[in-house]
Amino acid sequence: MGMFDTILLEKVTHCTACGALIESLQTKQFGQHLEEYRIGDIVEPSPVITGIITEQIFCPKCRSSEQTVYLTIWQSLLTGIYDNVESAEKDLLGIDRSDLLSHLLRHQRSERMWSRRFEKLYNELTQYHEYEQDTTEGKAADHASLRYLHITEHLKQPDPLASILENHNADTEEFFEPQD
């Protein structure tokens, strides 16, 4: 089957054939579950517990797949992506506790951000549901009522539900992950 996983490249990478910007690569070596991985993620399942695996970058622009990258895996953790095997070997030998902590910190921040996003969306949708019920039951649905505190601004829009959903779009800046 044509299933694969995607690995996001964190370093700016250009196609060696045509110069196009490459942001990710696809691999069939990680279980082919359509997962998205970044450096610092545990790869499940990993073809090696600790070691280096090679992969080709496919350029969507010129369709070249000549470029080789070296992925370093330490205890199933993707620790780096390198364009030469010497750097990859050096990375593997130099993994230390502070590297692991920084990966842990990023995952903790990400988990908290998604948890906050979910809570906010849930609260807003709950209030919108109450607003709709109140309206259906013929109660005076005052936009400024404290019952709809979280969605006052959205209720002023022609389509409040669309406005709530748009505000929770994953691309909305408000929710960008804090940078180190």
Ligand SMILES: [Zn+2]
């Ligand atoms: Zn190219």
